[in-house]
Amino acid sequence: MSDTINDTPRSGRLHIGIYGRRNAGKSSLINAITGHETAIVSDTAGTTTDPVYKSMEIHGLGPCVLIDTAGFDDSGPMGKLRVEKTRLALEKTDMALLVLADDADFSSEKEWAASLRARKTPFIVVLNKIDEHDASELEAMRTRLADELGQEPVLVSAREGTNMAALREAMLRLVPADWGKLELTGRLCGEGDVVMLVMPQDIQAPQGRLILPQVQVTRELLDKKCIVASCTADKIAQTLKALSQPPHLIITDSQVFGEVWKLKPEQSLLTSFSILMAGYKGDIEEFLRGAEAIDRLTPHSRVLIAEACTHVPLAEDIGREKIPSRLRARFGDTIEVQVVSGTDFPADLTAYDLVIHCGACMFNRTYMLSRIEKARAQGVPICNYGVALAKLTGILDKVVHA
Known part of the structure; x- marks a missing residue:
């Protein structure tokens, strides 16, 4: 479902990632949650390849994006690539469902649970396909999961729709208290201004x-x-x-x-x-600190410009034309400017003296914050288009932010 003029933009929706092994019933679970045949379901392992993003409206949760991911136990050269795509989806996830369906070794699930906790991403452990197990088996699995993954699982059958109301209630409890309350303009203006x-x-x-x-x-x-x-x-x-x-x-x-x-x-x-987008989607204070690095650039510096969009570059493009022109006007033609777009954000940023990111209107806030954290962890200054242009224009100390 694509965003239309009447839709909440995908970037403003709660992103819910569904993670688990192949054939854990992730796609079936999505269909059960939404009440629609939203995802393709098959008994063949590996039916879901790249993550699939589906914009939905779910009662109680409101507008959201469900991320149907490939099994994190996928194997082979292509399987490894799919797992990397699944790991990338973690960076966009506001809430996760970690889905299991049998009493296998839980080492992979423990690893992914640790990754979610490290990112401070709230998640629910979901034991699916309970219709395939008797009561004693389910109790043993429930106890093991609670012990090894550190939280009680929600027991469901996506195929039969069992306990879906309980799962939705658990998801609702996990929605961050401040979700949807951020404002672009904050206290900068009010009624009648x-x-x-x-x-x-x-x-x-x-x-x-x-x-x-x-x-x-x-x-x-x-x-x-x-x-x-x-x-x-x-x-x-x-x-x-x-x-x-x-x-x-x-x-x-x-x-x-x-x-x-x-x-x-x-x-x-x-x-x-x-x-305004810098504060709404990212960390304005980090961007302001990052802008100070502009004064430290030299004719031999390297700058990375990151765009969220993957549009065809045009003559007046701000990221590919206007900002590089201003940098070269100040530091000379030898300053190196590299542009990346979409998800092509380098894992290693240490080769750059500064990252200048777009406003990220096409990203959700969680994804933008993950990029900021990556730059911060590697000691690379980061700011965004508006902050950089205000700095290059000489008025950054005169403009306001929310």
């Missing part, structure tokens, strides 16, 4: 539409009962003149920070869509 949005429509914006951060910010401001005035970069002066008073807050596209700063009323606060 006039907020001006500067939204250049360059060739990156889909025809007839706004880019996702602009849509999300606009919706949030309307929900907060703010008064919203929108314009393009060439109409800033006219829009300010049309307002009866200076706007409380101006939110701009990062690419025109300099132009907006020159025209901004003194009493108006200024930020960008990308800086």
Whole structure:
């Protein structure tokens, strides 16, 4: 199911990962949870290959993404690749179901449970296919699982729909208390405040539409009962003149920070869509610290620019054209800039002096935080597009963040 204009974007949904060995009944469990034939079910081991992401609405949980993964016991050259894809899915998982179906050696499950705990990912141990075991077998398996995995399993039969209500209730209890309560604009504005949005429509914006951060910010401001005035970069002066008073807050596209700063009323606060996304999807304080590394770059530095999207690069591309141009203008043509997109994020970041990440509007917050943690653990500074452009423009200390 793809996101439409009426859908909650996939990046804003709770990501629920389903993990387990081949033929543990992961796909059947997804179908039982959703009440639909959502995933392909087969008795053949290894039917699910790459992780499959399915956007759903589940009563009580709301909009979510179910991640159907390959068995972590997959083998052979292709099997190892599939397991690596499954491990990558861990980085996007907000909540996990660890599924078992028999009384086998639990060493693999213990390893994956340890990985989930290390990531501080809440998870439920699910003992599936209980219809295939008698009461004494189930009790022995339940006791072993509780002892070896450190928590009581939920016993279900996906095939017969047994105890699915209990599983949904357990999932609901695991939803983080602050889930869905983060705001893009935070305390920067409130009811009745006039907020001006500067939204250049360059060739990156889909025809007839706004880019996702602009849509999300606009919706949030309307929900907060703010008064919203929108314009393009060439109409800033006219829009300010049309307002009866200076706007409380101006939110701009990062690419025109300099132009907006020159025209901004003194009493108006200024930020960008990308800086707001930095706090909403990532760690704004880490990004601000990372921006300090820009002052330490030299003509021989290496910078990694990471995009969440896998779009076809265009002439005005901010990550591939505009930021590299600004870096070369300041540090010379010998500074090395490498661009990666989508999931192609290097495991080893130590070759770089700085990582500059996009606003991550297409990633969920858990995935973005996992990338920040990877950079932090390796001692590599990281910031995002909006923070980097504000720094390069010389106004980072003058803009605000939520």
